Amino acid sequence: MVQLSAEVDTAFAALSDPTRRGILERLGRGDASISDLAAGFEMTLTGIRKHVQILEEAGLATTEKVGRVRRCSLGPRRLEDETAWIARYQQMLEARLDRLGDYLGRTRRTQT
Amino acid sequence: MVQLSAEVDTAFAALSDPTRRGILERLGRGDASISDLAAGFEMTLTGIRKHVQILEEAGLATTEKVGRVRRCSLGPRRLEDETAWIARYQQMLEARLDRLGDYLGRTRRTQT
Numbered sequence: 141m142v143q144l145s146a147e148v149d150t151a152f153a154a155l156s157d158p159t160r161r162g163i164l165e166r167l168g169r170g171d172a173s174i175s176d177l178a179a180g181f182e183m184t185l186t187g188i189r190k191h192v193q194i195l196e197e198a199g200l201a202t203t204e205k206v207g208r209v210r211r212c213s214l215g216p217r218r219l220e221d222e223t224a225w226i227a228r229y230q231q232m233l234e235a236r237l238d239r240l241g242d243y244l245g246r247t248r249r250t251q252t
Numbered sequence: 253m254v255q256l257s258a259e260v261d262t263a264f265a266a267l268s269d270p271t272r273r274g275i276l277e278r279l280g281r282g283d284a285s286i287s288d289l290a291a292g293f294e295m296t297l298t299g300i301r302k303h304v305q306i307l308e309e310a311g312l313a314t315t316e317k318v319g320r321v322r323r324c325s326l327g328p329r330r331l332e333d334e335t336a337w338i339a340r341y342q343q344m345l346e347a348r349l350d351r352l353g354d355y356l357g358r359t360r361r362t363q364t
Contacts, residue, residue: 145270152268156261161337168344200341215345219338225273226331226338229312232280233327 147199148221154198159183160191164200167214174210259311260333266310271295272303276312279326286322 154160163177172180178188192212195201199217203210266272275289284292290300304324307313311329315322 148273149268149270152264155337156264156268158257158261161260164341165344168341168348214341214348218342218345223335223338223342225267226335229276229280229326230330230335232276233330236280236326 145221147217148225150198151200151217151219151222154194154200157191157194160195163188163191163195163212164214167201167212171211171213174212177212257333259329260337262310263312263329263331263334266306266312269303269306272307275300275303275307275324276326279313279324283323283325286324289324 159181162181166172166177166180174185174188174192177183177192178185181188192201192203196203200215200219201212202215203212205211271293274293278284278289278292286297286300286304289295289304290297293300295303304313304315308315312327312331313324314327315324317323
């Protein structure tokens, strides 16, 4: 199984908020300043800064001070471990449903 | 973009804890009682119950009372929206890196 790690914890936690997912979607269309994001999400600068900081700590957003503006962009984390984890969960779930199907099939045959 | 939803919030939040991911991995190997899980994770029954409840609310685990035992199993949620969301993030990140590559390529050509 994919190694359990603090990075996976912080990535999933960062993704558990709809505003933060919205910020990532916005950054997917191009870099943005904190002010751009605050205007787009009708949120205070302080509110946006907190969300961006959580995204940055999770490696999902990068910020850079350019003059007086903090420019935000997507990445660098590719979420490969998270994708692998979810894929493994899906495989386990499929396998469980297969086992359940086999069991029900055997039960039916026994009853007829 | 995948619709933002409370279900995606709760699924990612449920996955952000290593013990909860561990419980899902354990359930992937077969159904288990709360006591089985408590023994496996060296945690109190109350601690495990809380984690299982969060997983159940997120649709990642199902519990059923069989006599005096609460039996836990994987699913039913397939995490399809979450997979799609992460895949889209990865596409956006790739696109950003491509744009950056193009930009750097053009800058280099201009300088030579």
